[in-house]
Amino acid sequence: MAGMIPRPFIDDLLVRVDIVDLIDSHLPLKKSGNSYTARCPFHTEKTPSFAVTRSKQLYHCFGCGAGGNAISFLMDFSHLSFVEAIEDLASFVGVEVPRESSTTPFKKKTASTSFKVLEQAASFYVEQLRNNSEAKIAVDYLKNRGLSGEIAQEFHIGFAPDSWDSLNKQFKTQELIDAGLAIAKDTGGAYDRFRGRVVFPIRDRRGRVVGFGGRVLDDSLPKYLNSPETDVFHKGKEVYGLYELLSRNAKPNRILVVEGYMDVIALAQFGLDYSVAALGTATSKEHLELLFRFSSEIVLCFDGDKAGQEASWRAVGAAFPCLRDGRQIKIMQLPLGIDPDNLIREKGLAYFEQQIDESQALSDYFFERLSQGLNLSDIEGRASLINKAKSYLEKLPNGIFQDLMQNKLKALTKVESLDIFKQQTNTKNTNKHTREQADSKLSPIRSTLSLLLQNPELIEILENKNINWALINLPGVDLLKEIVEIIISAPTIKLPCLLEHFRGTDKEKYIKIMMNHEFYISGSEIKEEFSGAIDRLISQGYEHRLDQLIAQERESGLDALQQKELLTMLADRK
Ligand SMILES: [Zn+2]
Structure with a gap:
């Protein structure tokens, strides 16, 4: 799906949007030093560990590790797909989403054809309700339900004649099948899905017909029938x-x-x-x-x-x-x-x-429903209520409502010290602890990656070092090379755009951790730290290669080329 929207448009969108404004419109933020904070919407917590940084255009939660750019935020916060998040972001910024015509042409064509066929079918059904003499039974049914002509018109209520091919006569069979209006026969061809029913067009938020619901007019089954899931109709979303x-x-x-x-x-x-x-x-x-x-x-x-x-x-x-x-x-x-x-x-x-x-x-x-069958005057009943309620209350976003629900549970169970969210607070502290420990011994590759991701302009230092990558055969170096290539091809790239290159790949999670690492340094210190990290990386690569060659020499011997390499390396060591 990502291919449908041109990459330069996504990059441009990320440049235009201000993540602080965007997140603040969903979740009120408080200014705190260089960043903006709030209680994390992705995990339960009492003190804010969710931070949004304007200079980086990123958010990060120190409690649960959630983090990313404006697109990730919309995907996670509003439960949107990637494409929906881009659409929302575009409307937030006030621009239209362009589509690449060359990508997935077939699917797009199906969707636009389906919209057209469904709209025409809706008109056909409405016309049938008005003019087909067979529709009298449907009209009577609607009148019996007390519906006026106006309301039938507003909802575009129609009538599907009791025939196997009333749509098939006027549309292409495959188009009807794609739109969910016909059912394919094993022997080839297809027959109409809705027959002898009052039909109700189902519209999406933009008013396009995406499917139909149909109700029978006699005792046949099923009483209600809906369009199946298609390219344009998703029941869980409409x-x-x-x-x-x-x-x-x-x-x-x-x-x-x-x-x-x-x-x-x-x-x-x-x-x-x-x-x-x-x-x-x-x-x-x-x-x-x-x-x-x-x-x-x-x-x-x-x-x-x-x-x-x-x-x-x-x-x-x-x-x-x-x-x-x-x-x-x-x-x-x-x-x-x-x-x-x-x-x-x-x-x-x-x-x-x-x-x-x-x-x-x-x-x-x-609480009424959850307490059914429990005796809250005995300990077992109250314990059982706490247990049952816990899993629900944990899902509540932070806020006053969550506090009130917890207070209500305390009152019902008479457990004053109850703190459902205590456990999470503890986990958070543990995370913080391990994070601080990790800080002191960040490996050279991690330092290099984190610093480069956060400051793509450091690429200059890296290029000046004339690194022989073949000599650095360490985990993470391939990813570093990939990032280096991206930055070289787009020297002005910023972190949120860099992140987009890795969305959906197995590297995404790692990148997110790296880009959120805090160094607590600035200006020339960053350059020094980076330069030092690369030097350590090079020497680590060198040591690794040396160990490898020495081990191989002991086990199976070296060929002439490897021997020369080993000798040169040993000579370089002085
Ligand atoms: Zn969090």
């Missing part, structure tokens, strides 16, 4: 109704998550126009992160049956890592046998919204 919601209100005060598309549409019909539905999958962390981009309050509203209860508990589990301060999740539990569609139809909007207002805070719901 929610039904979000585009329609945002086109009515770009900044909703809250978003209600319900189970099905008919719930979304019925609620909108009755004036509640801020609901969305997961698409036949469990509500995931990705879904919630997506919704939190648009509103700080999410209300989970699932049916009162066992399946609905389970779905809501799973959603709460997925929600924990997303619950930063300022975000809120509430749980609206419906009575058994009632769905949102029934409730708003029978009781009206005002009543429904009052129920939302009175819905349970996540903290109450969480």
Whole structure:
């Protein structure tokens, strides 16, 4: 995927963005000396060890080791793919992402064709609902559900005729299969996926049709059918109704998550126009992160049956890592046998919204559900509650909410000294300790690599040394050579761009450690340190080679060339 976006554009983007502004817009930073700090969003901690440095355009956590450039931050913090992070970064900077036309042309073509086919199919289905006499059963169904023509139009509700080839007659078979609209037959050819159903187009955030949901009009099964995963449709990332919601209100005060598309549409019909539905999958962390981009309050509203209860508990589990301060999740539990569609139809909007207002805070719901079947008046019950709660609370980002949840657990279990996050603090201290020890004996290769990564301009010193690389056969030297080549080919390169060259490779992690190493030196000291490190590296390489030759001479003897090499080396030693 990385190949789709031209490398110079990524480099340029990293030059334009200021990582301090970027991170500060997600996580308030405090100025502290030369850097900006915050409590780390990637691990639990009480005192800030997360630092962002403007001069380096990097962030680093001394507690958990997380670190990287602006792109890594968006990928980890907002759970984005590489391409999504580039897109977000581009919009943060205010530029458009160009695409290289030569790379992966086939896949791109499939995607753009699929969007076109899906849009045309949506229009076809809408037209069928209006004009096909067979659609009467669908129209009756929608009327029975109390839906008006306007709402059907707003959501582009359509009708798929009960035929095997109504789409096949007008589109290329392979295009239909790629778009998820037709199913290939073993014998060749394909047949329509949606037949004799009311269909609901599913749109992505940009309003493009990415798939359909279809509901039967008789007793056949499955009652609901969704498009399969395709190049353009990813169920785990899309929610039904979000585009329609945002086109009515770009900044909703809250978003209600319900189970099905008919719930979304019925609620909108009755004036509640801020609901969305997961698409036949469990509500995931990705879904919630997506919704939190648009509103700080999410209300989970699932049916009162066992399946609905389970779905809501799973959603709460997925929600924990997303619950930063300022975000809120509430749980609206419906009575058994009632769905949102029934409730708003029978009781009206005002009543429904009052129920939302009175819905349970996540903290109450969480502890209530977790304590079910436990006797909190005995020690075992309380210990069991602490154990069960621990794994969830650990996932909460640092903040007031995390503190409050811990306090609530203390109150429930009457354990005043409880500190769920103590263990992490200890681990952090241990890390710090080993880090300090490592500082004093950084190997020559590590010093050279770290200093060069952090100060690419040091390349000049390295070039002046006229190093015979063949003589330095040590672990890490290949990586050093690779970095040297990159810097020579792009002398003005900065660290964040250098890092991009290694994203996704097995060297990435090592590079990140090297680039975050603190030397606590500046100016000419850096040059001296670097020069010294290279000298030590060269001599280490030399000693290594010498040992090798001497060992080989003892074991199997040396050939003429090797003998000459050994003698020269020994002579050089003086
Ligand atoms: Zn951390």
